[in-house]
Amino acid sequence: MPPSDTETARARLLDASEELFYSRGIQTVGMDDIRSAAGLPLKRVYALYPTKSRLVEAYLERRDIRWRARIAEAVSSEPDPRERVLALFDRLGDWFREPGFRGCAWINGFGELGAVSEPMVRQARAHKQAFADYVAGLVADAGLPDSLAPQLVLLAEGAMVSAAIFGTDAPARQARDAAAALVASAAGADSRPRGFRSPGGGDTVGHEHR
Amino acid sequence: MPPSDTETARARLLDASEELFYSRGIQTVGMDDIRSAAGLPLKRVYALYPTKSRLVEAYLERRDIRWRARIAEAVSSEPDPRERVLALFDRLGDWFREPGFRGCAWINGFGELGAVSEPMVRQARAHKQAFADYVAGLVADAGLPDSLAPQLVLLAEGAMVSAAIFGTDAPARQARDAAAALVASAAGADSRPRGFRSPGGGDTVGHEHR
DNA sequence: CTCGGTCGAGAACGAGCGTTCTCCGATAGC
DNA sequence: GCTATCGGAGAACGCTCGTTCTCGACCGAG
Known part of the structure; x- marks a missing residue:
């Protein structure tokens, strides 16, 4: 073919x-x-x-697949599951430093068209939901509590926005530091050192996202 | 008059x-x-x-003043400086629940015009910088380490974005929980209980934001 | 060679929008 | 009462843009 x-x-x-x-x-x-x-x-x-709308839709769909694949690829190269959670923020930092970085296409698109285009809202929700599910998988694989995942997502979203508006990559580091503190705090709240969690509490490997 | x-x-x-x-x-x-x-x-x-641009400018300027005043007013009613830091996120939750909430006007405006309008970029930066300075003041007044402030800002920005895209107020609670954990962790890192920090370490009241 | 159909290049159309202009009625000064 | 000025209502202008239409060149089939 x-x-x-x-x-x-x-x-x-x-x-x-x-x-x-x-x-x-x-x-x-x-x-x-x-x-x-x-x-x-x-x-x-x-x-x-x-129509232009369909073209925009196709653009966002293809970018969604590629963007998530690139994140996942970079993150997955980190062997330790708990380090992977933090590697996510390092990867965001790489992205922020790329020339032409201008923030998240879906956040920007939502700001531009969210009020008048239902398809745009759907695309933004789908993308953000997929990202949140992906982070939830990372968190689960690391044996960390579920409640940590949305918190890490907020840090990531905030970092994207701040990096775009200020044109600097500093938010990646700040988000990473915050994430590390949250991870440590969540792991400590188990009042059990790593690797000693009871196996019945939830699967810790092989998470499929969604 | x-x-x-x-x-x-x-x-x-x-x-x-x-x-x-x-x-x-x-x-x-x-x-x-x-x-x-x-x-x-x-x-x-x-x-x-x-021109329309000047009108947009005026709209954003007035909204900036009002928005920050409303946040500060609600937050300042909390007497305890450390609780004030968390009250910020409660206030964000109130905002998210308001009918017609559609996210942050500057994040949206940046997404819409950031690539083509230098004034829009300036306004977004000014607003976000002012917000960051305000949070830094809250953090300083609470006797918490400076490095905490940008982390809390990221949580707040992420919460605004997520609340707007998903149309729910849940991110406020998630951000608040994360902020509480970060505050506790940062306060703990001092390895000193509250109220026992040495008085020379930095002023803890009367911060002027700027 | 001729004919039919396809495809590229760009003109054309209709709508929307930022900005300006015209006209008209009201009002204040004499 | 008459005129000169002002302000309101909206038409008009020039431009952009999404979408469609026209025209002419090319190419394979008979």
Whole structure:
């Protein structure tokens, strides 16, 4: 199965869309900007996605998959489950330092269109829910209490927002430090050192997210 | 000094602007929507603010003052300085439950216009910096270590974002719990019980925020 | 060679919006 | 009472943008 012409066109279109939508916002970017960046005739663009909204949807869907995969890949290279929880924040720091970083595409998209576009709200919720589920898996795998997961998520979301607005990566470190304190405190609250939790209290490995 | 006609007009204009800009976003709202909501002739609107950008600026400036005042007022009613730190998150919860809550106006505005409007970036930074300074004051007044403040800020920002996207107030409680754990952990790290810190370590009252 | 169909390039259309302009009625001064 | 000024209501202008339409070049089939 060769990369049929329409599939490479689709890829070029989504590449251009992501580049433009992420860096300049959704409403600011016109279909003509995308057409010229993708080097595709407008007809072709509309043949692939019948409206701008559908194109935005496709952009966010592809970015969601890639973004979560990149996070998970970097985090999973850390062998110790409890260190993995903190590695998440290191990975966020890497992301913040990337040139062109401009915050979370879903937080930004929600701010831009959340009030007027139900699909945008759904996408933002789906992405954030998937992220929260992923963090919950990390927390469970580390044998930490469930209640820790949403707290770590708040730190991560806050770090994304602050890093974007101030244009600095410092929030990653701050969030990591806070997370470490919460992890230590939660682990201590068990009043049992690591590795001595009773096995019936909940599975600690092999969490599938969602 | 009677409320000169132009001042009541300005108030009505800013009221309408805030209502519309906050609930529907900035780009989505047209000057005509504002004009009709304010019940003012367009000429009058442009006499008060020569461009839409200036009107947006004025809207954010007034909201900034009010928002921070409301937070500070609610928080300051808590007598104990360490409890005040946590009361901040209770106050956020009240805000999240207000009808029409749609997240932080500056986070949303940054998501919408941060890429294309330098004034919007400046306003977002100024507001977030002022909030961070305020939290730093609370932390200092409670005799807690400086490094705690940005961590609490991240929790607050994350809570605002999550509450907005999911339309629930749960993040306030989660953030409060996390903040309590961080406060306890930070206070414990002093390895001194409350009230026994050496008086030379830093002023603990009367912090001016800036 | 000719014809039919496909596809690319860009013009065109219709709506929305920020901003300005026109007109008209009311009012104050003489 | 008459005129000059002001302010209100909304039309108009110029531009952008999402979407559609037109036209002409290319290409395989007969």
